[in-house]
Amino acid sequence: MLLAIDVGNTNIVFALCEGAEIRHRWRISTDAARTADEYGVWLHQLMAMNDVPRATVTHAIIASVVPQTLFNLRGLARKYFGVEPLVAGAPGFAWGLPIRLPNPAEVGADRLVNAVAAHAEHDGPLVVIDFGTATTFDVVAADGGYEGGVIAPGINLSMDALYRAAARLPRIAVEPPPEGQGAIGKGTVHAMQSGVFWGYVGLIEGLVERITREIGAPATVIATGGLAPLFGRHTGAIHAVDPDLTIKGLIRLDAANRVAA
Template identity: 55%
Template sequence: MLLAADVGNTNVVFALFDGREIKARWRIATDPRRTGDEYAVSLLRLIELEGYTREDITQIIIGSVVPRAIHNLTVLAEKYFNVTPLISGTGDAEWGFELDIEQPSSLGADRALNTLAAHEKYEGDLIVVDFGTATTFDAVDFTGAYKGGIIAPGINLSLDALVGNTAKLPRIAIEKPKSASVIGRNTEDQMLIGVFWGYVSLIEGLIRRMKEEIGRPAKVVATGGLAILFDEHTDLFDAVDSDLTLEGLAILAERAA
């Protein structure tokens, strides 16, 4: 079985694959100082709770936007699973598609993995929107080449900045406003309208501009934790694919096997 580690700025998502099928997944807060031994304490127990053993894992792949975490996860793989891990984008796990941008080495592993999986699963030109710590918009052409994109503050970052830099605004949960009105009658409603519908307007505007620049029909594929929330209340997306990044890791590992 394959153990995939998707290391984001906020969380590390581990997924256990049997072929392309995810059998189990776990989320651990990202901390670059966390050692391989510390990862093992949590992960080995979680694997056991799902009815698997460390011997079931024969391949490990890591995709990380936090470079400092790679060493400790490599220690985890080698010490506790006796496996030399694949590192996405390097060696046997090279991307295998064109990075048609000015600084290819600067592209985050998550965005490259989304590109790889989206092109394999969906036809034609694509715009991939990933709701993570940052919200990213990536253009993938019909050949599978990565053409560039946009980085915007994630909605939680925007809310943190709003609350953290004001004296009286309260912390609120991100959800669709209960009223259809965009004129709030109290502070909490006004904040929620600004955060939710303001973010929808940002997404709509950027997708529209990207489609105009691409100049051909492009499907919009959304991934990340908040994709479902926005999909429920808008018609922005042609597909919502919550496991896109993990599937990109499985595809790379399959090619390297």
């Protein structure tokens, strides 16, 4: 069974995968100081609760946008599972797609992993939107090549900045204004909901329109990340929602790199 580890700026997702199937997934907050032993205790407790023996993990792969976590996550794989993990983007790692950028090393591993998974499941030019700490828009050509993208502040980051900088504004949840209320706020909370939510929908639709105009062809837009289902329900700019896109990409990349090895 594959242990796939997706390290984001806010959370780390651990997934146990058998073939193409994701059997279990667990999430923990990202902390670069967390040790291999801490990961091991936490993960083994969850595996025991789900009747998953430690010996079922036979290989592992890590994609991280927080380089400081790699030492301890490698230690987790070696010490507690007896496996040497693949690390996406490490020397000798094969992405299996052309990266059409002047400096390919600048691209976050998660963005390339998403590109691999999206191209495997969808035809034609693609735009992959990942709702994370930052919201990223990644462009994948019809041949699977990674063309570049856009990085915008994540909606939770924007909301937190608004709450911290404006003394009289409350902290609110990410959600559209109540059904039947328009974009024009009739109170502070309504006004904030409208500005944050519909403003972000406008960001999505505006950037997708600009990207497709620039590439000169219609593109299928796939959304992933925690808020993908919410925004997918409120804009026609998003054609498909896949919360497991990154893990699916890690499964494919693990299989391809182990065959190559």
